Amino acid sequence: MFLINCPYCGERDQSEFVSGGEAHIARPKQPTELNDDQWAEYLFMRKNIKGIQFERWNHAHGCRKWFNVARDTSNDKIEKIYKMGEQPPKL
Amino acid sequence: MKNKYSIFSLIKNAFSNHENWQRAWRDPEPKKEYDAVIVGGGGHGLATAYYLAKKHNLANIAVVEKGWIGGGNTGRNTTIIRSNYLWDASAGLYDHALKIWEGLSQELNYNVMFSQRGVMNLAHNLQDVRDLKRRTHANRLNGIDAVWLETDEVKKFCPIINTSQDIRYPVLGGTLQKRAGTARHDAVAWGYARGADEMGVDIIQNCEVKGIKRNGDTVEGLETTKGFIKTKKIGVVAAGHSSVIANMAGLKLPLESKPLQALVSEPVKPIINTVVMSNAVHAYVSQSDKGELVIGAGTDSYVSYTQKGSFNIVEETLKAILELYPIFSRMKMLRQWGGIVDICPDASPIISKTSIKGLYFNCGWGTGGFKATPGSGDLFAHTIANDEPHKLNAAFNINRFVSGDLVDEHGAAAVAH
Numbered sequence: 001m002f003l004i005n006c007p008y009c010g011e012r013d014q015s016e017f018v019s020g021g022e023a024h025i026a027r028p029k030q031p032t033e034l035n036d037d038q039w040a041e042y043l044f045m046r047k048n049i050k051g052i053q054f055e056r057w058n059h060a061h062g063c064r065k066w067f068n069v070a071r072d073t074s075n076d077k078i079e080k081i082y083k084m085g086e087q088p089p090k091l
Numbered sequence: 092m093k094n095k096y097s098i099f100s101l102i103k104n105a106f107s108n109h110e111n112w113q114r115a116w117r118d119p120e121p122k123k124e125y126d127a128v129i130v131g132g133g134g135h136g137l138a139t140a141y142y143l144a145k146k147h148n149l150a151n152i153a154v155v156e157k158g159w160i161g162g163g164n165t166g167r168n169t170t171i172i173r174s175n176y177l178w179d180a181s182a183g184l185y186d187h188a189l190k191i192w193e194g195l196s197q198e199l200n201y202n203v204m205f206s207q208r209g210v211m212n213l214a215h216n217l218q219d220v221r222d223l224k225r226r227t228h229a230n231r232l233n234g235i236d237a238v239w240l241e242t243d244e245v246k247k248f249c250p251i252i253n254t255s256q257d258i259r260y261p262v263l264g265g266t267l268q269k270r271a272g273t274a275r276h277d278a279v280a281w282g283y284a285r286g287a288d289e290m291g292v293d294i295i296q297n298c299e300v301k302g303i304k305r306n307g308d309t310v311e312g313l314e315t316t317k318g319f320i321k322t323k324k325i326g327v328v329a330a331g332h333s334s335v336i337a338n339m340a341g342l343k344l345p346l347e348s349k350p351l352q353a354l355v356s357e358p359v360k361p362i363i364n365t366v367v368m369s370n371a372v373h374a375y376v377s378q379s380d381k382g383e384l385v386i387g388a389g390t391d392s393y394v395s396y397t398q399k400g401s402f403n404i405v406e407e408t409l410k411a412i413l414e415l416y417p418i419f420s421r422m423k424m425l426r427q428w429g430g431i432v433d434i435c436p437d438a439s440p441i442i443s444k445t446s447i448k449g450l451y452f453n454c455g456w457g458t459g460g461f462k463a464t465p466g467s468g469d470l471f472a473h474t475i476a477n478d479e480p481h482k483l484n485a486a487f488n489i490n491r492f493v494s495g496d497l498v499d500e501h502g503a504a505a506v507a508h
Contacts, residue, residue: 001401015403019393021347040493044345044436048334050396073348074396 002076007083008063020056022046023068024088050074054088093289096200115281116288121295121317125153127324127475128313130300130336132156133165134276135453135460136328137283137294138468139475144290146469147476152292153322155315157299161280164330167430168461169353169387171366171377173210173271175237177226180486180498181439182233187483188466189270195465201282203274204380208365210271211240211249213415215260215371223266230268240265249365251418258414260372273366273377279464303340303450310340310449326451326475331396331431333454340447344454345492346433349390350400351458352408354427358382362418372411384422386412390432390458400429432457437491439498442471442484451475452489 005011028034028042047053053073058066070080070091080089094100094113104112127143129136132154143149154160172192174185196202214220223239230237245265246254254262284294295317302314303325312321327336331348358381368375375387388408391400405427413420435441435455440463442453453471456463466483473481480488491497 001399013403014393014401019391021394036493036495040345041343044492045343046334046345046347047338047343048346048348048394048433049338050332050335050348053394055394071393073394076395076397 002078004057004069004078005081006059006062006065007067007081008065009059012059012062016059016061018058018060020058020066023054023056052079052091056084093200093285096202115285116294119293119295121153121155121293121298121315121320122151124321125293126151126322127326128152128320128322129154129326129328130313131163131328131330132160132280132284132294132296133163133328133330134161134279134283134464135330135456135467135471136326137280137287138464139326139328139453139471140292140294141283141287141290142469142472143476144287144292147472149476150291152287153320154287154292154294155298155300155313155320156294156296159296160284160294161277164430164432164460165276165280165464167353167428168276169375169377169385170273170276170379170461171210171271171368171375171387171459172205172274172462173268174235174462175210175212175226175230175266175268175271176500177229178498178500179233181500182230182235183483184440184466184470184487185463186233186235187470188463191465191469192274193270195279195282199282199286201278201285203278203282205272205274206380207270207272208377209248209267209269210366210368211245211265211267213245213252213265213367213369213371214263215369216263219371220263223264227266236268236270238267238269240267249363249367251363251416252367253415253417260411260414262415271366273379275380276461283468300336300339303336305340305447308447310447324449324451324475326453326471328453328471330454330456330460331433333433333452337452340450342445342447342450344441344452344489345436346455347394348396348431348433349393350395350397350429351390351432352388352400352405352427352429354386354388354405354424355379356384356386356419356422356424359384359422369411369415372415374408374411374415376412376416383425384419390434396431398429398431432460434458437497437499438501440467440487441489442467442474442487443480443489444474444478445489
């Protein structure tokens with residue numbers, strides 16, 4: 001249970017948002033050239049970090065916009081919020 | 092040799108004010124080397140060690156546990172046991188466990204309070220009805236007892252359910268597995284710990300794994316807070332922390348760790364005679380032998396290792412509980428807690444070898460691992476001892492995420508999440 005500072009709407013309860021999982025997993029540029037291992041890596045394998053994790057969130061019950069969050073999964077503390085397309089911050 | 096627990100030992104010890112009970116397991120310091128080390132002293136890990144010693148004659152085994160045994164998800168779940176899964180592979184896996192449950196108290200000489208009070212899954216919309224009927228047929232083809240109940244039969248089996256057709260999600264029927272039920276979760280960990288200890292397994296508590304030492308593609312041992320332990324075989328059964336251990340070995344798993352919550356009420360007289368699960372509205376409830384209602388809530392949508400979930404999840408579950416059971420409207424909830432569950436993309440577990448020789452993982456049980464504890468331990472022990480899976484867990488290998496041969500139990504199997 002925590003608050004998220006939506007870059008478009010301001011601070012709201014986490015229950016207004018939906019987590020989109022790990023961020024910066026790039027969609028393959030040439031899907032036809034991927035082998036099975038690379039598909040498994042893209043589709044299923046996750047870092048699932050205990051510590052600071054970069055992830056996507058959507059303000060589903062608000063502006064419905066996507067953005068990125070750097071959050072410490074060991075205590076749910078949000079370190080940084082940044083917009084889609086931006087590089088992950090150095091923390 | 093452990094003294095046998097019986098009515099006579101209970102009476103005998105009563106005369107000495109229960110002060111002379113034999114210690115249930117030792118508290119040893121780790122040796123320098125073991126034939127196999129199990130990481131994680133929950134039910135699954137202790138069961139693995141127990142069956143390694145019992146069925147595969149490996150005596151020189153250790154279980155290392157970061158906290159205390161049974162203090163993780165083993166002591167945090169809602170103790171539901173059932174095997175009514177849709178797919179053949181899952182039916183085989185979970186019914187194997189259920190068959191062991193049926194004789195477990197006798198086998199361990201430890202009362203795990205296994206109670207076959209039945210598990211009922213309710214249908215609240217037409218798709219639920221179709222899915223649950225399909226699952227009932229699939230179960231029966233796999234030799235698992237399952238029956239479809241119409242709404243009036245649901246009411247007859249569990250009279251306190253509100254079967255009015257005027258509620259938001261009316262009860263349109265349900266399935267019942269009569270062999271299913273509950274067990275005392277702590278007793279399962281303690282019983283397996285006592286049994287494993289008797290066969291010489293070292294159960295080392297307060298011993299956190301800090302690193303896995305590899306020589307190329309072979310494991311050499313574990314770095315722990317109690318020093319380096321040399322071993323050729325490591326079985327990781329770390330539930331929510333599986334990915335953390337995997338990262339130490341340079342492996343990535345298809346898991347996400349999320350908080351799952353449960354809560355119990357104040358104790359009351361017997362009121363609900365079975366376990367009722369309701370997937371569509373996400374509420375399930377049973378009553379413990381102490382009289383508390385045991386209520387399971389859902390998972391949060393985000394990754395977290397905090398062992399506490401969001402309040403809105405509990406609120407939604409209790410709303411559904413109150414609509415289905417108006418009689419509970421004045422019950423007070425005493426305790427609420429969270430556990431970290433490791434969820435696989437196909438909601439089925441991984442009991443498997445890995446690309447690193449001597450490193451095995453038993454993880455991905457997600458929200459429903461307790462029911463499988465004895466079967467999981469038995470099959471994981473087989474996999475570790477033979478370096479090959481048993482036929483019952485062959486489908487649950489880690490490679491299925493590469494081959495695409497998933498065991499998709501999301502929703503289809505009465506999985507409540």
